[in-house]
Amino acid sequence: MGEGIQTLQEFMKQTKGILYLLAIAYFVGFVAFWKFLHGREKNED
Amino acid sequence: MSGAAATVRRPLLSLSNIFTGVILLVGLWLTYLRFTGGLGAVTNLDHNNPWGFWIGLDLLCGVALAAGGYTTAAAVEIFGMKKYHAALRPAILTGFLGYSMVVLALLYDVGRPWRLPYPFFVSPGVTSVMFEVGACVLLYLVVLFLEFSPVALEWLGAKRLRRVIVRLTILLTIMGVVLSTLHQSSLGAMFLIAPWKLHPLWYSPYIPIFFFVSSIAAGLSMVIFEGTLAHRNFEDKMDEEHKKTAADVVLGFGKGASMVLAVYFAIKVFGVALDNEWSLLGTGYGLWFLLEMLGFVLLPCFLFAVGVRDRNLSLIRWTAFLTVIGIVFNRFNVVWLCFNWQLPWEQRYTPHWMEIGISVFVITVGVTVYRFIVTRMPVFYEHPDYKEAH
């Protein structure tokens, strides 16, 4: 559809698509960040 | 100890084995019919009732009852209830097999099974709740496989690989809980789009939450239930630690299940209030609903509680069974008995015996694999070489 989105269905198709991608990206990022955050704790005690 | 396992071999031609064999043979024959005659040849499904026994039992019930995996994993690994550790591996195993059975059953139900990957690799229909269910089930299957793999690896003696995977345990557990939360609830959400077909007492904007919460109860009860069966059949495979903690597991999970059922009952009532469906309770369906709510939610909730207070293990075990029945009852209501409720009686769906046959076949396959694994791999006992684990 060149002329933009006319139906809720189309709108959801796009937004939900992005959201899924973001969610996956987020999860990966989360794990990485977690590691970074707790990286130094190992050698404590 | 594994040696012990090896020495106690059942006779190959035991009654149960023969029985299993027969079922498997019939199942294979039905499979042949299904994949040569199409769905029409083996099911009573029609244009008004596109979903039937398989979706009801194998998908909805299967997934709900396989919830033991993530509930136990969460309890042990995340909430640090280490004393239930012995229950973890069996739970993971049944979870894994449960989901495998779900997928296996879907191969029968779906029109073109080889296209099952299409949603993810060819043409994603992201607006569909089923897309989410599919994605989560797929991922969770992988997660469960990894969570279970240490057992197999110990059996195979692949030490290094095992260590790598064990390190991932917590990550896998968290993924498992996330994915389960999503798809357990989404199985309910799938019906959000059909308010015009599902009876108002079962249809609710809350239905995803109903499914999620009830799945936890199902998972806990299922762990107890399976444990009971396991003790009956594989006592010889269990080490002292496993037997010692068995009682704790039953009590602890019974308590948990009781709590969850109470919550579940409450939000179900909220659901009725939300859509102001009190008046419907007087109708035939209303009474059916009350039967579900009182007979299969409130009653087990109360019996669990009593069992826990009296430390009455056998009562808890029975109640777990009742709860499992209740979950099946609920899922069947949603997908079958109270679905298309406005259709005239003669247009309603009743399963064909072959549908049931194939479901039985799928379950039997699962049970057989389960037996194969627990008789060989360190599920009920700790592998001597890996004492250091936890």
Added chain:
Amino acid sequence: MRRAANKAEFRLIRGACDMLRALWGSEGDSEVGLPASMDAGSPSRGSEPMRPSVNALWGGFAAFVLCAVVFACPLVLGGCSDSGAVEQTPRPDLVEIDIRELFDEPERARVQFPHDLHTNAVSEENEDCSLCHRVREDSLLSPKYMRLEDPGGEELMELYHENCIACHTERADAGVKTGPVTCGECHRLDPLYLSSRQPVGFDHSLHYRHGVAQNDKCEKCHHLYDEETDKLYYEKGTESSCRDCHREETEENRVSFKLAAHWDCLGCHVERAVEMPGAAGGPQDCAGCHDLERQLAIKVIEDPPRLMRGQPDFVLISAPESELESSKLATVPFSHVGHEKFNNTCRVCHHETMKPCVECHTLAGSEESEGVMLQHAMHALTSNHSCVGCHELEKSDPECAGCHDLMEQGRLSEHSCEICHAGPAPWNLEAERSLYTSLDDFRPDPSEMGLTFPVSEIPDTVMIGVLSREYEPAFMPHGKIVDKLSEHIANSKIATYFHGHEDVVCQGCHHHGAIGERPALCENCHGRPFDERNPHKPGLFAAYHRQCLGCHESMGIGEPSDCARCHAEKQVVETVTPRPDQ
């Protein structure tokens, strides 16, 4: 002693109910929280926390099983619900004895009382109405059963039970066929009967026959009421319809219409039967007046003589005198005598009163007319009191419907107004009123009404070949249709008045035409079915079918069951595409 038995039955049943209640109650007290399940209204009422104990568990399982049984059954029943209701026999004479609102907790259903059954039974035993109806001090029969005034609920119930049951039992003991004596047989939840009572019409024919029977003594029925003397009196020329005074409900000095009708009509009928036995008289049973069959059987006098009450033959309808100068439109010539023929009561136009329209319907509307102004009173499309409304109904007469059904309802053309408003203008009404004495003065002159083109131009048959790919062409008997329709118009006074011109008949099908024009052919306007430029216009294909089929249906000529009735099947069907132009 029968009544004693009934009382016993009452007690028995109440006892049973109590027992059941008690049963549930005890269930409620049991330790498994069953009450919520019993009280469908409030499932949130869960089970109270309870002491664990072995019998509690057994109670639990027992309760569960009980739940299962109790609830499963209704569902099964609920599944195959709407079991057939009892076949109810229609009766015109049903009296509903319903005194439930006199009780806080009525225990039983109301009673259906078939009145004629009882009148017959009574007369068979040579008793009369007084057996059941008391006589008032004004020597009229009380319409109430066995009483003049209504006592309280309990008393009233006793009164019915006592007398009804007593009478029934008496006859039963005497071996006579009689009515029920047990509660359930009278107080039925599934009614035996269905009221087929029809309101009675007192049309001109019936009015005339009564006039004859009473040798034109109007005062026999018509009367006025005098406040001072509190007496009824009669005054010639003031006759009105009964409902003018006697309304739905009895008011302080006038009884309800229902009561008046039964006292006067029925009373008179009964009297005559007694005084002159054997002579023709009106019905004395309910069915005689209120049963459809019997109503249809009433002898009807074809066009009875006019009822003379000083009404005009011909009126020039205008605004009320007081408002004449403020009214603009020309007056409407109206043949009162003509309309009397077509309506079988005066009330059709005059409501209850016999006043002229403009007395209440002033230009702005008045108190009496409840604000309905003259213009609405005359033009309201959906009222059958109004001229336009009533004429609109006329159009649905099969003879007219063929053309009119397809036309927009209440459609007005620029000529519409002057067809009715043909009288003198209000401002010189006084001057010209005397010039006109009947509607005929306004009927168009036939000489100007002839066809504006030679008859020879009207084709006898028209060949319609648009479906020729699929079918043999259809042949439409154009000439016959025209003749038939013209004949209908010629025979109808209203038609000739409103569209007397012979050209008009063409416009039935060739709509959007005008007098003096050669009618356009269908295909001149109707083309392809989907025309974005004027989407309201059907395509040729549909134009033909709607016109032909529509007319056939509305004129009751019968719809063609299959295509072949108009289109002879072709041997080889080339394609399904119905129109050649594609």
Added chain:
Amino acid sequence: MSTSRRKFLKWMSAAGAAAVVPKKARAHEQFTGYPDSYGVLHDTTLCIGCRRCEEACNEVNDLPAPEKPFDDMSVLEEKRRTDEKTYTIVNRYKPDGEDKEPVFRKFQCNHCKEPACASSCFVGAFTKTPEGAVVYDASVCVGCRYCMVACPFDVPAYEYDKVLTPRIMKCTMCHPRLLEGKLPGCVEACPQEALTFGKREDLIAIARERIRKYPDRYIDHIYGQQEVGGTNWLYITGGPFEVLDFRTDLGITPAPELTSGALSMVPVVVGLWPALLGGMYVINQRKDRMAAKEKREAVNEAIETTQSAADEAMKKAAEKARQDREKAVEMAVKKAAEEAAKKLEGENKGKES
């Protein structure tokens, strides 16, 4: 390989499109559907039940021939529904009694403005075209039949007897013909134009006009104008819709809206759960670690105390030993001194005598 690439492209196209989402495409704004989409108005008061629409539909879609020919009206005796061999059917109703004029109603896909089938399909096999038709793409269909569950009008039918290539079958509003500028088969065949094809907006206008012109021929409602968010197939009737098996309990909520809420919870769960659960894990870990540490300290302390006690005892013992030794020496010295003294005395006595 190709599939993965196609997938990638799909995802990216979605993402890209989203990147250039035009202003109007925001959730809080009402989506009005494709502006110039077409539709069909079915006027049941004009329908004569001739089944020409069924015949035409069967022809233009090359559907298998029915058991009974289309001019056999006996099929109207029982209520039918669309199936995998028929995209449209006409049913007969006798609202005003057996002897009265029957009423006919045509069934087919209503082509919702917001199709439930499209919303529910997890491979996006259904598309709402700008022309208004809802079309189905069998090349990606997995055959899960969720669309059939979702459809409020029970329209999609499934080829249960096909083994390898079962498809969903439903009316396409003759989309291919529309693109060719032709009318839908059924509309073209209708001898009464009980089916009117046109822009949806125009159709609504037409319907309104008819209701205005013939107030007592129609009831004042256009079925499909609002129902389930609006359909491109519209209906007007002379009597109550329920009688003609129209479902009047569907409401006006578009199907996608029913699930969007639940779907929007997905990212939230993915966002929150890991943090919460991770946190809980860490807390429990720390609890365990703390417990371990305390244990260790306790042990050490215990060890220390016992040690010191032992030393004390040792010291005492040593001291005592020393004292004993000194005493012994002293006594020895004393003794020796006495001896010496005695000896000296004895020598002195011997000298004087």
